[in-house]
Amino acid sequence: MGACVFCIAAMLLVFTFLNSIDASRAPTVGRGRKQACDFYEGRWVFDNSYPLYDPRNCPFILKEFNCQKNGRPDIDYLKYRWQPTRCNLPSWDGQAFLEKFRGRRIMFVGDSLGSNQWQSLTCMLHTAVPQAPYNLWRKGAVSTFAIPAHNISVMFLRNALLVDVVNEGYERVLKLDSINGAKQWEGIDVLIFDSWHWWLHSGRKQPWDVMQVGNKTNNRLSRYEAYENALKTWAGWVDTKVDTNKTKIFFQGVSPDHLKGTEWGKPDGSHCGGEEGPLLQATYPGGRHPAEGIVDKVLQTMSKPVSLLRITTLSQFRVDGHPSIYGNPRHIGMDCSHWCLAGVPDTWNVLLYASLIRR
Numbered sequence: 057m058g059a060c061v062f063c064i065a066a067m068l069l070v071f072t073f074l075n076s077i078d079a080s081r082a083p084t085v086g087r088g089r090k091q092a093c094d095f096y097e098g099r100w101v102f103d104n105s106y107p108l109y110d111p112r113n114c115p116f117i118l119k120e121f122n123c124q125k126n127g128r129p130d131i132d133y134l135k136y137r138w139q140p141t142r143c144n145l146p147s148w149d150g151q152a153f154l155e156k157f158r159g160r161r162i163m164f165v166g167d168s169l170g171s172n173q174w175q176s177l178t179c180m181l182h183t184a185v186p187q188a189p190y191n192l193w194r195k196g197a198v199s200t201f202a203i204p205a206h207n208i209s210v211m212f213l214r215n216a217l218l219v220d221v222v223n224e225g226y227e228r229v230l231k232l233d234s235i236n237g238a239k240q241w242e243g244i245d246v247l248i249f250d251s252w253h254w255w256l257h258s259g260r261k262q263p264w265d266v267m268q269v270g271n272k273t274n275n276r277l278s279r280y281e282a283y284e285n286a287l288k289t290w291a292g293w294v295d296t297k298v299d300t301n302k303t304k305i306f307f308q309g310v311s312p313d314h315l316k317g318t319e320w321g322k323p324d325g326s327h328c329g330g331e332e333g334p335l336l337q338a339t340y341p342g343g344r345h346p347a348e349g350i351v352d353k354v355l356q357t358m359s360k361p362v363s364l365l366r367i368t369t370l371s372q373f374r375v376d377g378h379p380s381i382y383g384n385p386r387h388i389g390m391d392c393s394h395w396c397l398a399g400v401p402d403t404w405n406v407l408l409y410a411s412l413i414r415r
Contacts, residue, residue, distance in 0.1 A: 093143035095407060096366045100334040100373060103137040107398035108148055108406075114179035114397075116192055116201075120383045121175060123396035128382040130332045133396065138370055138403045146410050150184020153409060154206040157245070161209045165241050166250035167216035169311040172394055173248070174199075174212035176401035177408075181210065198240070213240055216254040219286040221264050230264035232277075232285040235293050242297070248365075248408065249290070250308035252347050253393060255283045280350060287354040295359050306408065307355065309367040310347045313393040314375045318342075328392035331376040340372040363411050367404050374400050 111117055111124050119126065124134075138145065164174040178201040182190060191202045202209045220234040241247055254263055256279055266273050267282055277285070294305055317326030319342030320335055335341075345368050355362055371377070377400040383391040395401050 093140060095140050095143070095145060095410060096370060097142075098138055098140040098370070099336070100136040100370075101139045102132075102135055104135060106137050107134045108402050109179050109183035109398055111179070111398050113186065114182055117175055117179060117397050118171075119385070120379065120391070121172060121394060121397040123379050123382040123399075126379070126382040126385050127387065128379075128396070132332055133374075133376040134398055136334055136374075138406070145406055146413060148180065148406050148409060150181050152413070154181060154184060154203065154208060156413065157206075157208050159207045160245040161211065162246040162248075163211040163213055163241055163244045164248045164250070164308075165213045165215050165218070166248075166308065167214070167252075167254055168394060169253065170248070170250040170308060171199075171212050171214070172311075172397070173250075173308065173401045173404050174201075174210065176397055176399075177405045178210055179397060180402065180405060181208075211244075215240075216251060216263065217286060218249065218251045218290045227265040228263065229273075230267045230282070232267060232269050232282060233289050235289050238293050238297065244303060246304045246306070246412070248306040248308055250311070251286070251290075252283070252310050253313075255279050255286075280346065283347065284350045284354065287350065288357075291354050291358050291362075294362060298360060300360050304412070305360070305362045306411070307351065307362055307364050308404070309365050310345050310351060311393075311395075312345055312368055312372045314378060315392045316342075320375055327380075327390060328375055328378040329380040329390055331378075331380075333376050335373040335375060337373075340369060342372070344369075345372070365404060365407055365411075367407070370403070371395075371400055 111122055117125075124131075162177075164170040178192075181201075181203065185203065185205070188203050188205045191200075191204065193200055197214045199212045200209055201211070215237055217230065218235065218237070220231045220236050222229050222231060222234075257263065267275055267277055269285065298305060314320070314328040314331075318324055319340075321341055348368050351364065355364055374395075377395050379391040379394055379396055381387040381390060382396070383389060383394065
């Protein structure tokens, strides 16, 4: 009997040891993979070593994102680091990133939230090698940041809807099942896609006049249905056209806005203006973003591996991270959609880095 008790105790020790090893492993960022530690479950913690770069030393930040230069008086929003609950994120190492991707091309494809993340990564890389000459240029819809000494290019292609919008006569036709624009990003080594915010624009800001599937005009689709159709077209392109042994595909997830203060317990009519720190609740009071489910649904149907940067929830807590009135020097307008740089998109890129270095 004593020997049996000893065996059981030994088995329990082995089981505990194996579990502790599994719990210490960083998770693979992507769909359908369960890990003991999830990088996306955690909280924002104050860290005096932040931000990852001084925006004053990144001369190419768009003025719309450069909140400090535009006069934002508070600085605590710069000092928060994302801390997963059961593990640590790999520390950002810009020089290691440059070495790993020497001779490679990285492209962000999407709307201005993709541009936000692209600008963040260019600042993070420039700060890693501040003495290295860089080139920055734009040709057509593609903006390119390159560090010749490392033979690396980081690009942004503005394509807010991913699928095609074609001028036919006097109408702009949104073709939900056509993605000829993909020719612009074929052959890139790392692709990070995003698309959401422009699907909700109406009136003069709506970037199409009619929607079309096949040869039939269909304006009865809701914005969510149209978004799902477009993502299915994009997913079909990835599954049929991309060699994922050569090209790594990411989807940025859905970047939240903070236009309705009631979502986080503020009075009706309030917004992100004046917020100086993140929410500290365990869950976001406003609940899950409605577009998240659509992204998850489409990615689960894909045969090719696509890594999802699940940025939505952690970004929902950062009601303080938007430019608000500091999106321009004259303090006109209220921007609760984009993000200040330095700021939240730096964490998106740390999560991107964590996924890439494990490949």
